[in-house]
Amino acid sequence: MTIASIFTKASKTFHSYPSYSKLLLLCTLSGGGVVAYAELQSDSRPPSVDPNEPRRKRVVVLGTGWAGTSFLKDLDALKYDVQVVSPRNYFAFTPLLPSVTCGTVEARSIVEPVRNIIKKRRGEIKFWEAECVKIDPANKKVFCRSSVDANLVGSGDFSLEYDFLVVATGAQVNTFNTPGVKENCHFLKEVEDAQRIRKSVIDCFEKAILPSLTDEERRTNLHFVVVGGGPTGVEFAAELHDYVQEDLIKLYPTVKDIVKITVIQSGDHILNMFDERISTYAEKKFGRDGIEVQTGCRVVKVTDKDITMKVKSTGEVCLVPHGLIVWSTGIGTLPVVRDFMEQIGQVNRKVLQTDEWLRVSGCESVYAIGDCASIHQRKxxxxxxxxxxxxxxxxxxxxxxxxxxxxxxxxxxxxxxxxxxxxxxxxxxxxxxxxxxxxxxxxxxxxxxxxxxxxxxxxxMKTLPATAQVAAQQGAYLARCFNRLEYCEEHPEGPKRFRESGRHVFRPFQYRHLGQFAPLGGKQAAAELPGDWVSMGHSTQWLWYSVYASKQVSWRTRMLVISDWTRRFIFGRDSSRI
Structure with a gap:
């Protein structure tokens, strides 16, 4: 029997039994070794419905980001009629988006189809690739519009009724109404954003080496500006610097001395949400690497040729020519969430306000988790x-x-x-x-x-940051509450009610900070971990690799990310414009 026929039979067997554990054998022909990986998968067939069984309560989930996916992974779908609405049919591991912009990791390596995630859950979860355009809390309805742009027959508008609504739509980039930002800047919020940046970086180099350009035009095209000195902006600047120094200058040697990267930060320091030691270390390392950091500066206008920047301390206004701008300055509220906030009397807030149990203030059956919401802690x-x-x-x-x-x-x-x-x-x-x-x-x-x-x-009292870690913990907490709802209504587990008798049904959400990383390029990273422990250097970069690999949503993406890192170490990054 040939090797090909063995794998053909194994593949047929592998796909023929969805209700059993799947066993994947990877054979190394040279050493004869065998590595086995088993993935336990529950039966994906929809459960039979008993006509005499009482109607299960309908749970509608808006969004498949960190919060929504974490909620779906832990929710017992046998207890509810679950429907998911999201304009994207995949979950993206967003902390690795800066790596996608430079080809360190491929885009498909950090995404997992939503249907792959929900089919492994007990019970049936329905998914609709659509965008929620309006929430009607009075009638407990959400109105949606299909995200499929293809010219296909049939209406793409529909509505869903709910008993419980989980708003996990995330947020959009905050431009602070700065003129020209939307038209002339790249954002780094979605996988598509990272892919566009990757193509634009190559475009800048290809245009800069044309013989018809002057030296000044070449310098302008190869000036990469990052607005925002938070984790995303700093990591992108570090990734871009490594991409240029390790790969691109070998392919474009004539312009290697005129490439410039600038980080513009309105605050006094970059990474100001980290420990001061990390912030100082990052600024010194960027200085050694030749990355210019301009703090205390605010961008007031952007055109296709330059940035108008104001220095806070002196009031001086200056123009900065650019080839590419990445805008990474925080998050803003999505229009559908803003409209919902107006309906429930939260007009003057930046994000949805929830109580300590993640329930939207003023809406008993609506919950909000992730970047679209903020917990109002009672004093x-x-x-x-x-x-x-x-x-x-x-x-x-x-x-x-x-x-x-x-x-x-x-x-x-x-x-x-x-x-x-x-x-x-x-x-x-x-x-x-x-x-x-x-x-x-x-x-x-x-x-x-x-x-x-x-x-x-x-x-x-502190407001929780809008991070993947917070969103994931909120999703897992809310799923646990839904799973234990009937039991806890009869046996409350929450704290004593001080203003009235009895106890709260659930314990309030409590965030547990597990630390945060800041990759700084040059195979170095900084980490702020629980217990006031700060780590910086090459060893921290390897810790970053291990943590981010372990946090992948599936074994498939975990293996793809590790293989991408390995490929990059051996062959370097791909500079093809595709």
Missing amino acids: IMDDISSIFKAADNDNSGTLTVKEFQDVVDDIILRYPQLELYLKSKHMLSVTDLWKDPQGVDREEIDIEGFKLALSHVDSQ
């Missing part, structure tokens, strides 16, 4: 009197240490800023708050003393 001082009353079991008008300890776990769970405050003050126990100004322990405390002890706790 402890707003409920201070109710907390005191709930803890004062004997109605004596004073609290003892024991009475306070009986409710302290509920307080910390309901108001997480209390725990952050204790850490910031290096307090070992909540009872340290009871000490008087001289540091002496008190046996009991009255309402005024209680207010004074907790008066500065709310200063530790």
Whole structure:
């Protein structure tokens, strides 16, 4: 039997049994070794429907980004009638988008079809490739329009009714209404954006080497400007620098000395959301690499030829010629979400406001997760009197240490800023708050003393960043709540209700920061990890490789990304304009 016939039979067997574990054998002919990989896949056939079974509640999910996909992966679809609406039929691993712009990783290596993800779930999940154009909370409907542009018959407009709506649409790039940005800048939010940037970089080099151009025109075409010194902008600048130095100058040697990369940042430092040590390290490394960093500058206008920039400290206005601009300055609200916010009285907010259980304020059956929403954490001082009353079991008008300890776990769970405050003050126990100004322990405390002890706790309230890590944790949390809804309604697991009797049904969402990376090029990266641990250098780059490989949504994308990294190490990046 030939090798080809063996693989043909194996392939037929592999695809003939979708309800069993699949076994993929990779044979190395030279060494005779065998590597086995098993992927457990549940039966993808739709479950049978019992006509006497009560109607399952309809859950409509808008979006297939980090938040939406995380929700779908953990949701028990047997308990609900789940429908998903998204203009993209794939999930993209967005932290690797800067790598796609320079060919370090291929675009298809970081995307996984949504249907591949949902078919592995128990139960049936319906997916519609369409864009939600309007949310009608009064009638519990969403109106959608097909994203398929092909000239096919049939109407692309439809509506869906819901019992629960999960808004996970993400956000769009924030241009701050700067003139000329939409017309003349590249963004880096979607896979298509990264592919366009990749082609434009090659265009700049191909145009610059034409014999008809002057030296000044060549310098302009090869001036790459990144507006925004956050993680995305910094990583793109680092990737582009490596691409130029390791690959492109070998192919375009006549212009190797005139390529320039500039990062424009409105703040005082790049990566200002990281530890100060990382920010300083990144600026010094960019300086050594020849990447110009201009801080304290604000872009006020963009044309196809130059950028108008204003220096904040002096008020000086200057023109910066460019060949390519990548705009990476934050996120803004999508039109459909903005319209929804106007309907529910959140006109003056930048994003949807939710409570600590990710429920949209003012909409009992609508939840919002990911970049489109922000949690409104309740202040402890707003409920201070109710907390005191709930803890004062004997109605004596004073609290003892024991009475306070009986409710302290509920307080910390309901108001997480209390725990952050204790850490910031290096307090070992909540009872340290009871000490008087001289540091002496008190046996009991009255309402005024209680207010004074907790008066500065709310200063530790923080808004969660719009990152993939936050969105993924929110999606997983909300799926767990949906899976346990019936049980927890009968057996509440949340903290004590201080303004009324009983307990909350669920524990509120609590974000657990697992750290963040900042690749800086030259096989170096910086990492900020839990425990105030900062790591920088070559070893951190290898840590970045391992973490990002492990976080891929499927084994398929994991193997593709690793193979792309391997290909790049051996053969370099591809500079073809395709």
